[in-house]
Amino acid sequence: MSHTFLIHKADQPKQKIKREASGVNSKQILVVEDELDIAHLIKIHLMDVCDQVTLVHDGAQAVQLLKQKKWDAIILDLKLPNVDGLEICRRVRAENQWVPILMLTAKSTELDRVLGLEMGADDYLPKPFSVIELVARVKALLRRAQVTQAKEIPVENIVCEDLEINPEQRAVKLCGQQVKLTAKEFDLLHFFASHPDKVYNRSQLLDEVWGYGHDGYEHTVNSHMNRLRSKIEADTHQPKYIETVWGVGYKFIGQPA
Ligand code: CA
Numbered sequence: 001m002s003h004t005f006l007i008h009k010a011d012q013p014k015q016k017i018k019r020e021a022s023g024v025n026s027k028q029i030l031v032v033e034d035e036l037d038i039a040h041l042i043k044i045h046l047m048d049v050c051d052q053v054t055l056v057h058d059g060a061q062a063v064q065l066l067k068q069k070k071w072d073a074i075i076l077d078l079k080l081p082n083v084d085g086l087e088i089c090r091r092v093r094a095e096n097q098w099v100p101i102l103m104l105t106a107k108s109t110e111l112d113r114v115l116g117l118e119m120g121a122d123d124y125l126p127k128p129f130s131v132i133e134l135v136a137r138v139k140a141l142l143r144r145a146q147v148t149q150a151k152e153i154p155v156e157n158i159v160c161e162d163l164e165i166n167p168e169q170r171a172v173k174l175c176g177q178q179v180k181l182t183a184k185e186f187d188l189l190h191f192f193a194s195h196p197d198k199v200y201n202r203s204q205l206l207d208e209v210w211g212y213g214h215d216g217y218e219h220t221v222n223s224h225m226n227r228l229r230s231k232i233e234a235d236t237h238q239p240k241y242i243e244t245v246w247g248v249g250y251k252f253i254g255q256p257a
Contacts, residue, residue: 027072027142028052032062032088033104034080038127042075045131049139059083066092071099073141075134076121078105086119093120093183098170100141104129120183122210158193160254161240163232165193174232184209185228188221192242192252201249225250 027050033039034057043053050072056062059080066074066088074092078085089101103121122144123137155167164173170186172179181189187209192200200208202218210220225242233239241254 026051028054028069029073029075029138030062030065030071031055031075032057032059032080032085033075033077034058035077041131042134045135046075046138049135050142057081059085059088062088063091072145073100073102073138075102075104075138078103089119089121098183100145102134102137102141158190159257160193160196161257163193163241163254165190172232179231181228181231182224184224185231188224188228189232189242192250193254196252196254196256199245199248199251205249 029046029050029052031039031042031046031053033042033055036057039055039057043055046053054065056065057080060082062076062080063083076085076088080088085103085105089103092099092101100123101121102123102125104125104127106127122141125134125137157167158165162175166172167190170183172181172186172189188205191205191209202221205221206217210217226236229236229239229242232241239253241252242250243253245251
């Protein structure tokens, strides 16, 4: 089994010069990929934008490394020996680690893409991919993480009617009871609650909540929104928090407590 990689001359790393200009160095990235040639190729090109790239070729080993230290980004193959990429992603998010995750997969089916994003991956790249594209996506994720960190200090709880959102713990309570949300459901809710009464369409939400590279996946927003609402709304036909604005998108209508 072999993968064709779209490697162009321009894909060759340009040491040092680009690294200083990128502004995203002193970063540590974990690459979990069992195909050794692909893993090494990724490493060579990423060394251009970050300080340390650690390769692992096995899912169980990745789980161990993720427990041991904090990473600035993870590149995660979907099919891996022992523990697969989706499961790793799920575990990382279940432990409230908000490191950016870029998922790789040999299958470019919609289902895989949607699953990866729903498990909390931040971005998704089907094989075969261009290494330039991969590096661009990683840079975007690192930049985005920096902006998010800068934006989220200080983080204040948002209380609306019976809903309480704690961004620091990424926890949500409804009438005092904990509501279990996935990473993206939380991000969506927090984003809406931070911008009350403002209408967002699906493509704006993809930009704001999912970030770079999700054009054309507006239905992902719908499925997340439906699940989020089923968890926080007592009656989804008469929502108290997130209202559908027909033909446009959604808006947060919860009133401050
Ligand atoms: Ca694989």
